[in-house]
Amino acid sequence: MISQYHLPLPQKESMAAEDFFSSAANEQARQWLVLRDPATWPSHALVLWGPEGAGKTHLLSIWAAQRDAVFVVPDDESLDKMIAGDVPPAFVLDEADSVAGSCEKEEWLQHFFNATKEAGTPFLLAARKPPSLWKLALRDIETRLKSCLAVEIFEPDDDLMRGLLIKLFADR
Numbered sequence: 001m002i003s004q005y006h007l008p009l010p011q012k013e014s015m016a017a018e019d020f021f022s023s024a025a026n027e028q029a030r031q032w033l034v035l036r037d038p039a040t041w042p043s044h045a046l047v048l049w050g051p052e053g054a055g056k057t058h059l060l061s062i063w064a065a066q067r068d069a070v071f072v073v074p075d076d077e078s079l080d081k082m083i084a085g086d087v088p089p090a091f092v093l094d095e096a097d098s099v100a101g102s103c104e105k106e107e108w109l110q111h112f113f114n115a116t117k118e119a120g121t122p123f124l125l126a127a128r129k130p131p132s133l134w135k136l137a138l139r140d141i142e143t144r145l146k147s148c149l150a151v152e153i154f155e156p157d158d159d160l161m162r163g164l165l166i167k168l169f170a171d172r
Contacts, residue, residue, distance in 0.1 A: 013171050015061035021163035026055050029153040033063045038090065038122035043148045045113060045123040047096070049130050050153035056126040057094055059153070063124055064092050072112070074098075074105040082115045090122040097127035100134040110141035 022030055029048055038044070048056055064071060069090035072078040078091070091112075099105035116123040127134070130152070131145035156164060 014167075015058050017062045017065070019167055020055070020058055020062060021160055021167065023157050023160035023163070025154040025157045025160050026059070029055075029059055029151050032149070032151045033059050033124070034066070038067075038124075041122070041149055044117050044120060045125065045145075045148045047131055047145065047148050047150040048124065048126045048153060049097075049128065049150055051155055052128060054153045054155060056153055060092050060094055060124060060126055064090070067122065069122075069124070074102075074108045079108060079112050079115060082112075082119065087119050087121055090124070091116055093123070093125045095127065096125035097129055097131075097134045100136050103137060106136055106138040106141055110138060110144070113141060113144050 017034070020030070020034075029050070032041075032046065033048065038046070048059060050056055060071075063069065067090040068088060069092050070078065070088045071092045071094065073093070081087075093109075093112075096109070099109050113123065125145075125148075130150045131142070131148065132150075134142070134145070136142040136145075
């Protein structure tokens with residue numbers, strides 16, 4: 001029997017701005033996040049939403065790097081630090097819709113949203129669905145999120161898929 005050799009092909013996934021491919025599927029989202037100052041947003045918070053694999057996390061990483069933003073997760077110590085006066089330039093919450101259905105996480109998000117608004121700190125959230133479909137139990141955070149601009153990023157089109165395949169091969 002012939003044995004097969006396995007080649008170690010480590011993946012070095014890059015989330016740098018120069019590795020982001022722009023197409024019609026993500027151009028609107030890129031315009032709002034990469035090319036616009038958060039001061040031009042209608043609110044201090046913006047929700048980026050779209051399907052898995054559309055590039056939300058890559059855009060979040062680019063935006064965070066440009067603004068020295070801090071990634072947060074529900075129930076971490078970031079809210080306590082903000083209350084104590086340690087406020088970074090901006091915040092990012094990926095998979096924000098995962099708070100839905102958990103009273104504690106929804107309450108944390110409400111307090112965090114209010115604290116960032118009071119501090120005038122930009123807050124970027126990403127999710128698979130727009131806030132109107134999150135099925136939040138806490139009415140206060142539901143109305144606050146519905147008042148934010150929600151920008152959709154679409155499924156990758158053919159041009160974007162070609163670019164992504166080249167990038168993924170280069171990453172490996």
